[in-house]
Amino acid sequence: MRAARLHEIGGKFSIDEMPIPEPREHDVLVKVEACGLIPNLRNVVTHFPTWYPFLPLPALPAIFGLDAAGTVAAVGSAVKSFKPGDRVYANPGLSCGECRYCRQGEPTRCEDYTFSGYFGFGKGSQALFEQYPYAGYAEYMTAPATNLVRLPDSIGAAHATRFGYLGTAYSAIRKSALRPGQSTLILGATGTLGVGATLLALAFGAARVVVVARDAALLARLAAFDPKRVLPLRLDGQGIAARVRELVPGGVDAMLDTLGAKAPAELSVDAMQGVARGGRIVQIGGVAGPIPIDPHPFMCAQWQYIGSLWFTPSEGDEMARLIDAGLVDLGVLESRAYPLEQLNEALEAVENQANGFTNFHILHR
Numbered sequence: 001m002r003a004a005r006l007h008e009i010g011g012k013f014s015i016d017e018m019p020i021p022e023p024r025e026h027d028v029l030v031k032v033e034a035c036g037l038i039p040n041l042r043n044v045v046t047h048f049p050t051w052y053p054f055l056p057l058p059a060l061p062a063i064f065g066l067d068a069a070g071t072v073a074a075v076g077s078a079v080k081s082f083k084p085g086d087r088v089y090a091n092p093g094l095s096c097g098e099c100r101y102c103r104q105g106e107p108t109r110c111e112d113y114t115f116s117g118y119f120g121f122g123k124g125s126q127a128l129f130e131q132y133p134y135a136g137y138a139e140y141m142t143a144p145a146t147n148l149v150r151l152p153d154s155i156g157a158a159h160a161t162r163f164g165y166l167g168t169a170y171s172a173i174r175k176s177a178l179r180p181g182q183s184t185l186i187l188g189a190t191g192t193l194g195v196g197a198t199l200l201a202l203a204f205g206a207a208r209v210v211v212v213a214r215d216a217a218l219l220a221r222l223a224a225f226d227p228k229r230v231l232p233l234r235l236d237g238q239g240i241a242a243r244v245r246e247l248v249p250g251g252v253d254a255m256l257d258t259l260g261a262k263a264p265a266e267l268s269v270d271a272m273q274g275v276a277r278g279g280r281i282v283q284i285g286g287v288a289g290p291i292p293i294d295p296h297p298f299m300c301a302q303w304q305y306i307g308s309l310w311f312t313p314s315e316g317d318e319m320a321r322l323i324d325a326g327l328v329d330l331g332v333l334e335s336r337a338y339p340l341e342q343l344n345e346a347l348e349a350v351e352n353q354a355n356g357f358t359n360f361h362i363l364h365r
Contacts, residue, residue: 035136
């Protein structure tokens with residue numbers, strides 16, 4: 001099979017010929033049809049060893065690529081729930097499987113949590129990279145059967161490559177305890193995370209979704225999802241919170257902070273003041289920190305500040321059913337496909353041309 005591998009930090013990916021792997025007892029072999037292109041991947045393979053030495057990368061040469069979707073090609077001897085021919089999304093989140101969090105069904109809290117084909121979070125990540133060295137920029141990959149999300153016919157492989165961002169937003173909305181008829185604020189709403197969060201907030205039944213970003217044209221596209229329920233608010237140097245409270249008197253019930261690492265923390269602090277008493281603020285973007293927090297408003301207004309990482313395969317199943325039911329229209333995403341041989345060019349395009357509506361992905365032949 002062909003696989004794009006990185007041989008040195010800061011280098012380009014090369015297309016290498018490798019043997020097709022064999023699935024272990026509890027694993028599956030997936031014939032990859034498409035894999036997502038993460039806008040942050042260039043930073044990961046160039047700067048992470050310096051910026052974030054506590055976030056380990058796989059030993060090089062390595063295959064990268066998360067958010068892979070395709071068809072089950074073979075299953076391990078102990079796998080009963082999947083069979084060859086099943087269409088699946090492979091959740092790249094790997095964990096030790098033995099700690100208290102893994103045992104209680106919360107693998108994202110595992111100290112060894114690791115993104116196959118990306119980076120890890122703990123000392124045990126390297127061992128997990130060694131167990132699962134294949135990822136979405138290869139024509140075949142292995143994955144634990146428990147990580148698979150079954151894809152209905154209504155969800156194509158290209159749309160499934162967006163599941164990482166969608167699932168991250170989905171899990172965050174669940175943690176925000178947003179109920180039908182309530183309101184939410186999405187900070188950084190025109191980015192890749194924000195567009196998915198807007199679509200899902202509407203599917204969750206939010207009566208008001210305040211979308212905050214800089215680009216007026218992209219905000220207008222978000223408002224077109226549902227002009228009555230989606231309320232655009234442009235970042236233009238004015239304060240955020242007061243204008244949020246004008247749109248939603250009393251403040252919003254929940255806030256999702258999807259701002260990325262280049263955004264100033266002051267935006268997050270300002271937006272928090274637009275949250276209603278007892279509201280929840282969920283961080284999923286990794287805004288440039290640290291974020292200064294005055295404990296007294298949190299205590300007196302009973303706010304909650306929550307961090308949320310990725311999503312579980314179970315949440316992926318729920319989200320797939322929501323999309324299949326027609327409550328989330330992924331047709332608003334613009335497909336931008338590249339063959340594996342153009343991975344390096346595609347990564348440059350993602351950095352320079354990406355917005356939340358563009359779905360960059362690698363499409364295997």
